[in-house]
Amino acid sequence: MAMDSKPPSTSPLDFRSLVRFATGRVLVLVVALCVLVQLFRGLWWIINLYLIAPPFDPLRHLPGPDASRLSNHFNEVMDPERTPQTHEDWIKRFGKTFRYHGFGAHDYRLMTFDLRALSYVLNSQTFERPWQTRRLLSQLLGQGVFAMEGEKHRIQRRIMAPAFTSNALKDLAPVMFQKVAEELRDRWLPMVDDGQRSKWDFIIAELQEQQPTKDEAGIECLEKSANKGAIIDITHWVLRATLDVIGLTGFDYAFRALETETEEVYLAYRILFHSVENGPDFKRIAELFFPIIEKLLPDEGLRRRNAALKIIKRKGEEIIKSKKQALLARIATPKDIWDKDILSLLIKANLSEDPSTRLSDSELLDQISTFLFAGSDTTNVAISWALYCLALNPEVQTRLREEFATCHADSSSRTGYVDALDSLPFLDAVVRETLRFAPPAHGTIRVAMKDEVIPLSEPIMLRTNEFAREVHIRKGSYVHIPIEGLNYSKDIWGEDALVFRPDRWFSLSANATHHPGLANVMSFTFGPHACIGWRFSLLEMKVFLAALLPHFVFAPAAEIRKYNTIVTRPYVKDRLGSGSALPLRVSRYNA
Ligand code: HEM
Structure with missing residues (x-):
């Protein structure tokens, strides 16, 4: 349709039309100018990024x-x-x-x-x-400590530090870690005794028909244990257990994930874990850079994730409310172990009169999400890799079992159980070697x-x-910190750095002894953003191995490959589509 650009004549009525006409023109001009400016800025940004800046970098x-x-x-x-x-x-x-x-x-x-x-x-x-990292994490976890920088970050770390001292953990270990680890053992015992079959029996049989495994160690273990016990997807079960652990120890909340997979917050977390398990696709990456896409083109995955986040938020508010009431009611009583659990510390900070250390209600909620996620997914992967390494190294498994047989906790002492575990040098070596050899976080990034x-x-x-x-x-450049690469550095760990060998921990090189990483490895990094939960994880890994190894023998069941989706997870080779899984053949240990 042709546009009439002739101005109207100037009667009083026409004067208003003239004003309208002029205003319309000015508006069009302003919009066109804005678009032009944005286009120019975008073009300049691209020219600068690709042509002007690189020769000066x-x-x-x-x-x-x-x-x-x-x-x-x-x-x-x-x-x-x-x-x-x-x-x-x-x-x-x-x-x-x-x-x-x-x-x-x-x-x-x-x-x-x-x-x-x-x-x-x-x-x-x-x-x-x-x-980009902070936005990705805050989409899932809100504005918790992961998303913070500067003074705010420092204050939050200071508030939570008392929950992660060795002493605070010693109190939690027998009550919570051990209880859950033993519950996991009790869930597995009948499965193993009855030779219970799962979907993995069928998938693995199918894979073996297509391509028999070529790994000699694998074949040997498979033959020895063929048809004994049951094939168990370790990551599936251990994640249920580690969620129970962090729920109870951190927030006095029972997911009952090991007992039944029906609790609503547990199911909401499974949706979140599932959304990261398959790695971000192109749309998720684009959304990271242009969040408006989320609003314009919502998809089923996003709707499920948001629904899950809503459930977590609602339940988190309920937990906070009841814990606040309980804490206020108990303020006059002598302090017990709950004075130092993560949630009590966070609530005390929330109630603080000092504005510099006070956490708002929404910050408090976001911290809960952060710790539930950071504290369960990583330790699940770490314990799973530990069992996988033991499955591939039966002699290490036997030695560790023998060490457990010499371990007797002093039940009259408050810290007897943890002290007993800490006195086992080979267990310590196996745990550290697992974290070195299969670090759950493959790398991290910093920007100048x-x-x-x-x-x-x-x-x-x-x-x-x-x-x-x-x-x-220069400002804006990225530094890649290769966590796994540093754990495999021959300079630090010697020529056999790519081999799983716990004995290396009894004769460390000077470079490894003076390693700046927490627990002498890079797996938890170091510095102000290093993992706050590193002692928690070491202890949790030890407690789980102590509960499982004396009762079960672990052997490989399928070829496993590593894949990076926020953490480095196990997948069955040629079955990536089935999601993260670590099927191992688990049989009874008969002394
Ligand atoms: C084996 C298990 C674990 C591994 C390998 C691990 C690894 C890491 C790494 C590498 C970082 C630092 C990332 C960076 O520098 O950019 C980190 C940070 C963090 N981890 Fe862990 N983690 C583990 C378990 C835990 C547990 C059990 C908790 C809590 C109960 C936890 C809570 C956190 C938190 C809150 C941060 C952020 C710290 C900050 O930004 O100040 N982690 N973790």
């Missing part, structure tokens, strides 16, 4: 693998099936500090295995978690908040053929 001088304009190294640095080989190759070719490419040739990212550089980055206020210079312990040769003792990095 100081990281371009670093050695490292090259990528073409649109390719990237994400698979090389994030796929745990490839990273050990990639890291080894890159360290050989480029040294301990190099750069790789993120979203294309323009995107230089620093990766370093130099412990001095890492200490600098992880301890410095200049390097924060990138907003301003231009910075990172010191190095060893000089590097730049592409300009000059030596450098420091790396210049």
Whole structure:
């Protein structure tokens, strides 16, 4: 339709039309200008990102693998099936500090295995978690400690620290960890005795028909234990147990996940776990950068996730309310173990009169989500990998079982149970070796908040053929901290770093003894954002192994591969679509 652009004539009535006409024109002009400005900004952003900024990025001088304009190294640095080989190759070719490419040739990212550089980055206020990581986590967990930086983060850590001291954990262990671990054992005993069959029996039979396993150790174990016991999906059961543990120890809340899988908060968490298990697809990644997509194009997965979050929020509010009342009513009584559980500490901070340490109701709720998630998913994976490593190493399994037979807790002492477990050197070695060999978090990222210079312990040769003792990095650049790569570093762990060998913990090299990582490994990182729950996890792993190993023998049932979806999870090879699973053949141990 043709537009009439002739201005109307000027009678009083026409004057109003003229004003309307002019206003309309001005509005169109303003909108067009705004669109133009935005287009120009977008264009400038793209030109700057791809053409102007890269030639001035100081990281371009670093050695490292090259990528073409649109390719990237994400698979090389994030796929745990490839990273050990990639890291080894890159360290050989480029040294301990190099750069790789993120979203294309323009995107230089620093990766370093130099412990001095890492200490600098992880301890410095200049390097924060990138907003993309924080947004991803806050979509699931709200504004908990994971999403915080600066002063607010420091205060939240200080509030929660007393819940994670060795003493506080010693009180919780026998009551909660042990109780749940023994319940898991009691659930498995009849399954194993009756040779109960699950969907994994059929899937594995099908896989073996298609492709018999070639792994000699696997074949040997399979033959020895064939048709004994039951095939149990370890991750499925251990996640139920670890959710029960963190529910009871952290929040005095019984999911009863081991007993029955019907409790609504448990089911809501399963939906959340499921939403991360299969890794983010293209739409989820796009939503991270442009949250408006979520609103414009909601999908079934998003609706399920939001419904689950609503249930968690409602239940969380109920838990907080009843715990607040109980705490206020008990304030006059002598302190008991609940004074130091996570929720009591959070509620005390919520009730605090000091505004600098007070947590708002919504912050309190978000912390609950954070701890339920961080405290169950990671330990589930850690305990599952421990049982997998033992299944592949029957001699280690036997030795550990023999050590448990020598362990007797002093039941008259408050800390007797934990002290007894802590006195078992081989158990400690197996737990640390599992965390080194199969770290639940494959890596982490920091972003420079301003231009910075990172010191190095060893000089590097730049592409300009000059030596450098420091790396210049500009605001907005990413630093990739390769947790698994550092756990496999031959410099620190020796030539057999890629082998699961708990005995290494009895003769550590100087580099490993002085390792800055918590528990001497990189798995919990270090610095102000390091894992607050590291002691909790070590103890939980020990308690579960102590409850299970004296009763069961674990053997491999299928070929397993690692896949990274927030944490490094086990999957059955060629059955990735079935979700994360670790089927092991579990049989009774008869002494
Ligand atoms: C084997 C089990 C675990 C592993 C491997 C693990 C690993 C990690 C890692 C690597 C980080 C730091 C990430 C970074 O630097 O960007 C972290 C942070 C954190 N972890 Fe763990 N974690 C485990 C268990 C737990 C448990 C049991 C809890 C709580 C009960 C917990 C709570 C947290 C919290 C709250 C943070 C954020 C700390 C902060 O930002 O200040 N984790 N964890």
